[in-house]
Amino acid sequence: MTPASPAADELNPAFIEVEHFSFWYGEKQVLFDIDMDIPEREISAFIGPSGCGKTTLLRNLNRMNDLVDGIRHEGDILIDSQSLYDRRVEVISLRKRVGMVFQKYNPFPKSIYENVAFSLRVAGRNKKSELDEVVERGLRGAALWDEVKDKLHESAYGLSGGQQQRLCIARAIANRPQILLMDEPCAALDPVATLKIEDLMLELKKEFTIVIVTHNLQQATRVADRTAFFYLGKLIEYDFSTKLFSNPSKRETEDYISGKFG
């Protein structure tokens, strides 16, 4: 596995722009003035100790936090130069552009086929030929096709944990989102399955902008082009992974990656 190492001058244009973003759950402020630009078709990893706000930020990128009562934000997040919080942006269409993979694999109580086809079905696209194509493309994209092509109409719960997580990835990428958010996608998997998912991510970044939250620093070094270190709701450092892990510019980062706390 080759560590991602983009040259310093090869800067992609920013695709996700987080602008002075602060966020509250009720009275409790969990994000403080986050400012970062995430470039297109790269893997960015969010690392940091538990409760540092990295998952909160990730869940704001597809407005998953809207489900929680009593939330409030300041600042703005732009995807492809359009604000997420614009009145004209429908949450549903936003979520079609931003796919998400969760920590716990959570396939629907449906067949493998219907799991992958779900995002098209809810969009009202029910044409058999189109669905067949999308399901195959999604499963191939998630490197699952060869394992399940003979049992597409069996329950998704019959798959192994790693396969279920890849199915969730297939489901998330089936409808061609631009961004793929991954919230500790390998936390519930064994090392072999983890390796498969990581390989998959490196393959997927050719098409998607990937943001991954991980507690596994080695994973960040293995797959991420850039890494952001969060601590106590603040963004401490965001840089190329090679630089952040070998030569961090902030004390907290160094303490964290060297294992002094965390």
Add this chain to the structure above:
Amino acid sequence: MSQEVQATAASTRPRRAKGEVQVWLTAVGLSTGLIMIIGLLGLILWNGITVFWPKPVVEFALREADGKTTAVAGEVVKTRLRPADDGSAGKEEIQIFTGNKDAYGLAFRFIDGEAVTGRTEPRDLILAERMEYGDSLFYPIGLDLADGSRVEVADEKFDETFSQLVREAGERRREILHIEKKQIGRLNERIRSEEMAIRRLERSGGGDPAPHQAAIEAAQKEYEALAAEARRLRAEQESNILRYRLASGEERTQKLGDFVHYYRPNDLSWFGRLGVFSYHFFEFITGEPREANTEGGIFPAIFGTFVMTILMAVMVSPLGVIAAIYLREYAAQGLMVRIVRICVNNLAGVPSIVFGVFGLGFFVYGVGSFIDGGTKTPMPAVAWWLSGLAFIVNAVAAIVLAMNYGGSNPNLPKPNAVIRFLKPFTAVCAVLFGIATLVFNPYFDGFYSESLPTPTFGTGGILWASLTLALMTLPVVIVATEEALAAVPRGVREAALACGASKWQMIQRVVLPSALPGVMTGVILAMARGAGEVAPLMITGVVKLAPSLPIDLSAPFIHAERKFMHLGFHIYDLGFQSPDSEGAKPMVFATTLFLILLVVVMNLTAIRIRTQLKKKYQASAF
């Protein structure tokens, strides 16, 4: 070794392994329950099944007080010691089933054990089931046939002739039933609808009733022909006569048309007994009741119970599921929802008779008579139109507000205080005005006004009974569904939303399928409770004897307004309302057995469906 050392050793090593008393105690609780349930079911099963098994008939020779000897024959029911007046153990007495109610006045009698001088089991004794007066036990003497010839019992043709004549009588009986019930019933229906048409014409004041009258006359002609045919068959039923002798020596005669079925209880092989058993069993579950329900079968009651329970499940499931979805998924979880939930739970504790009274008042007298004849207190026309207008305005306002402010879509603007008030206000107003517009409609005269004052829906019926039970079991379904919805993991919900599903799509496509097994649990519980309920049914539509089934082959096939029979009520009626409670006892056990069997079969079916759903939609373990 000193004593001290020994004592230390003893204290470190427990003298024996210690169990926990609580385990034993809880086990006692469970086993007590199990023993009671198994005992109850065993009792019902044994008593219910043995009813159909032919028992040997014993002829007792009795010495009377005056020294003469008499004979009596019967099935031994039980032997007991009658306590004497002075409190001593007393004398043995035997209860026997003698049948021949027409001859003896009673079908059961006690005989004094000391008076019995002899017991025989005569092989030529016949037990015959009759259309009236229950079973008869006799020795045949001979047949007087319609053509004037006689076949005596010594004749070898006797058996053949007798069984053939009884079979023919049965066929004729079925034919008569078909003519009187089906064909004449259909004619009556036709005449009634023509009469209604004439009444409608009279009321509207125009039109020529002549074609309707002609149709009625034609129908009456057909009726005459059918009635004549039925009379002819009935006469034939009476043409052959059996002469027989009772054990007491008395000789009697009976028309062969009265016999349903006969056998020689003391002359049966094991397979013969099995044959009689299956005949009884089959007749019991497929036959219609006779003689004030104490004889014959219970098919109408089985069918009525089944239809009512299914109707109830069909009505309660969607209602309960929809209510639970709103309570759990949409309603803001606050004080109001808590109060509603407590009320729903308390509803489950309301005695069922209260639901029955409510069903009678609301469904039967309220909704039913409204369907029959429209409202009794119509609004003035102007007020009605205004009320209708108010309904439309409020409904439109409620929908527009709901679609543009707040709710489950986070993109909608948060409503201000005025709109927060207007949203529920317009919705409540729309409902109130809607109901008022519907209920006080001066232009609606009911769907069955021409047959008034005979009520159609304005009297108890299977629809109202099922609705009452649906209301009664609603809390069970709501609670079970709510729990099932709450158990659907958050991860799956979030995944659905992350795929771009709206909230309703999430509920409909992911949450509900996962919750379905739980919903089924609720429906199973509701069915188990509803099927065995009697009290509310007695005032909302159950009758002792229903003339026709709630579903049959005459259009419109499902007759929701009809009264029906129910196994639970049948048990009550047989056991406590029947003139001959001793004779009805076996029927009570058998009916109870079938009520339990019906509930078990329906529940097993539902459990099977649930297992399949679980297999299909089982939530992942992780």
